[in-house]
Amino acid sequence: MVNPSAQVAFNSLPDWLTYLEALHPNDIELGLERVRQVYNRLDLNFSQTKVVLLAGTNGKGTSCHLMQQLLCAHGFNVGCYNSPHIHDYRERVTVNANWLSEQQHCDAFQAIEQARGNIALTYFEFGTLAAIYLLAQQSLDYILLEVGLGGRLDATNIVEPDLSIITTIDLDHQDWLGTNREVIGFEKAGIFRAQGKAVCGDLNPPDTVKQQALEKQLDIVWQQQDFCYQIEPQYWSWQGKKNQFNHLNKPNMPIQNASTVLAGLEQLGLELDINLINACFIDFQLAGRWQKISTQPDVIIDVAHNPESIRFMQQQLQQYSHQGKKIAVLGMLKDKDIKTVINTIKADFDAWYLADINQPRGAKATDLQTELTVSDKVSCYQSIQQAYKSALADAQLDDLIVAFGSFWVITDILTD
Structure with a gap:
C-alpha cells in the first residue's frame, strides 16, 4: 500500500494507473465517508447540469450508453462515466460519445491526489472522483453515472441525481451485497432520493425497492405498470405515460433495458422523436455485448x-x-x-x-x-x-x- 500522505505527480496516464493500483490494498471497500470528504473538498458545481444515476445487476452499462446516444441525437451535450473499461482506460469517461485526452485524465488525477490529502482511496474510488471532476469541467446538459457495485455505498452515490434508474435486480456480488434479491434490491435502491424522480426497469421488483420508493415519496415509474413493451418478430413497440412508439428497430441489447431508457427520457421531460430513436437503435453496439x-x-x-x-x-x-x-x-x-x-x-x-x-x-x-x-x-x-x-x-x-x-x-x- 502506498503511503496516503505522499503527494505525487505523474506525466502519463499509465504511470497514474500503476500508482492507483498500488494505492490501496483492497479492490473493493464499500462506504461513502472517505469519498465524500474528498468530493466536498473539490467544491464542484452541477447546478446547470442534470445528473442521472444508473444502477442494476445487468444492463446499466448498455443503458447508460444508449441514453447518451439518444440524448446526443436530440441535440444535448452529454457526459458519461462507465466502468470497467475493456481496452483503454479512457473508455470510462466520454463526452458526446468521445474520449477525453490522456492529459485531461492526468490533470483530473492530480486534482484528486491534491484534494485527498491523507485520505486513502481505492482504485475505483479515485477513478470515480476523477471522472466526476472531469465531467464537471465540461459544459454539459446531462451527466450519466453508471453505479459500480450496488448503489447505496457506491462511490458514484456521492452526487445528487436528478433521476435515479434501476435496470434489473438479480444475484451477483453476493459477498458484498447479500444473498437474495430483497437485500440486493435495498442496496440498489440506495440511489433513490427523497421526493426525487426514478425509474425501475425490473419486471418483478423486490418489496424492499417498493418500500424505499414509498418511504421516500418518489415520483417513480415502474416497468409493466407505468410503461411497457411488446416484442414482435421484426420490430417492437413501447408505451409510456406520454408517448407510444410502434415499429421500433431492435437494438443489440435486451429490449427490457431499452424500454427502461425510454422511460428515463420521458421522466426527464424530453420531447422524443421516433426517427431519431430508431436511428440510434439500429446502429447501437457496445463493445463486448454480443x-x-x-x-x-x-x-x-x-x-x-x-x-x-x-x-x-x-x-x-x-x-x-x-x-x-x-x-x-x-x-x-x-x-x-x-x-x-x-x-x-x-x-x-x-x-x-x-x-x-x-x-x-x-x-x-x-x-x-x-x-x-x-x-x-x-x-x-x-x-x-x-x-x-x-x-x-x-x-x-x-x-x-x-x-x-x-x-x-x-x-x-x-x-x-
Missing part, C-alpha cells in the same frame, strides 16, 4: 458473467443461425456463481475451452471444469489467449465460437 468480431468461423464476445446475463446470452445463442458446432471459450472470476452460470448454458455448447483468469479474483480453469461432466468435450488452459487460439485452431469454418464469462475475457481477446 459483439461479432470475426467470421469463418464466426466469433462472438460477450461479458455475460452472472445468471441473468447468461440467460439473455442463451436466448441470443439459440436464435443464432449457423451450420456447425457451438464452441465456448470461458473464463470467470471466482466470486461469481460459476455453478449456475455453467449449468444454465452447458447444454447449448458442443465443446468447452476453459481458461484461468490471471487476476487476484480470477478462477482457475480447473474450478470451472468441476461443473462439467466427463462426457463433455473440455480443454483447460492457463490463459484466455491460449484457450481462444486453441478454439480458433480447432474450429471449422462453419462453427460458432462464443467467448464469455468476464470483462477480462473480452479485454484479453481484443488486446491479444
Whole structure:
C-alpha cells in the first residue's frame, strides 16, 4: 500500500494507473465517508447540469450508453462515466460519445491526489472522483453515472441525481451485497432520493425497492405498470405515460433495458422523436455485448458473467443461425456463481475451452471444469489467449465460437 500522505505527480496516464493500483490494498471497500470528504473538498458545481444515476445487476452499462446516444441525437451535450473499461482506460469517461485526452485524465488525477490529502482511496474510488471532476469541467446538459457495485455505498452515490434508474435486480456480488434479491434490491435502491424522480426497469421488483420508493415519496415509474413493451418478430413497440412508439428497430441489447431508457427520457421531460430513436437503435453496439468480431468461423464476445446475463446470452445463442458446432471459450472470476452460470448454458455448447483468469479474483480453469461432466468435450488452459487460439485452431469454418464469462475475457481477446 502506498503511503496516503505522499503527494505525487505523474506525466502519463499509465504511470497514474500503476500508482492507483498500488494505492490501496483492497479492490473493493464499500462506504461513502472517505469519498465524500474528498468530493466536498473539490467544491464542484452541477447546478446547470442534470445528473442521472444508473444502477442494476445487468444492463446499466448498455443503458447508460444508449441514453447518451439518444440524448446526443436530440441535440444535448452529454457526459458519461462507465466502468470497467475493456481496452483503454479512457473508455470510462466520454463526452458526446468521445474520449477525453490522456492529459485531461492526468490533470483530473492530480486534482484528486491534491484534494485527498491523507485520505486513502481505492482504485475505483479515485477513478470515480476523477471522472466526476472531469465531467464537471465540461459544459454539459446531462451527466450519466453508471453505479459500480450496488448503489447505496457506491462511490458514484456521492452526487445528487436528478433521476435515479434501476435496470434489473438479480444475484451477483453476493459477498458484498447479500444473498437474495430483497437485500440486493435495498442496496440498489440506495440511489433513490427523497421526493426525487426514478425509474425501475425490473419486471418483478423486490418489496424492499417498493418500500424505499414509498418511504421516500418518489415520483417513480415502474416497468409493466407505468410503461411497457411488446416484442414482435421484426420490430417492437413501447408505451409510456406520454408517448407510444410502434415499429421500433431492435437494438443489440435486451429490449427490457431499452424500454427502461425510454422511460428515463420521458421522466426527464424530453420531447422524443421516433426517427431519431430508431436511428440510434439500429446502429447501437457496445463493445463486448454480443459483439461479432470475426467470421469463418464466426466469433462472438460477450461479458455475460452472472445468471441473468447468461440467460439473455442463451436466448441470443439459440436464435443464432449457423451450420456447425457451438464452441465456448470461458473464463470467470471466482466470486461469481460459476455453478449456475455453467449449468444454465452447458447444454447449448458442443465443446468447452476453459481458461484461468490471471487476476487476484480470477478462477482457475480447473474450478470451472468441476461443473462439467466427463462426457463433455473440455480443454483447460492457463490463459484466455491460449484457450481462444486453441478454439480458433480447432474450429471449422462453419462453427460458432462464443467467448464469455468476464470483462477480462473480452479485454484479453481484443488486446491479444
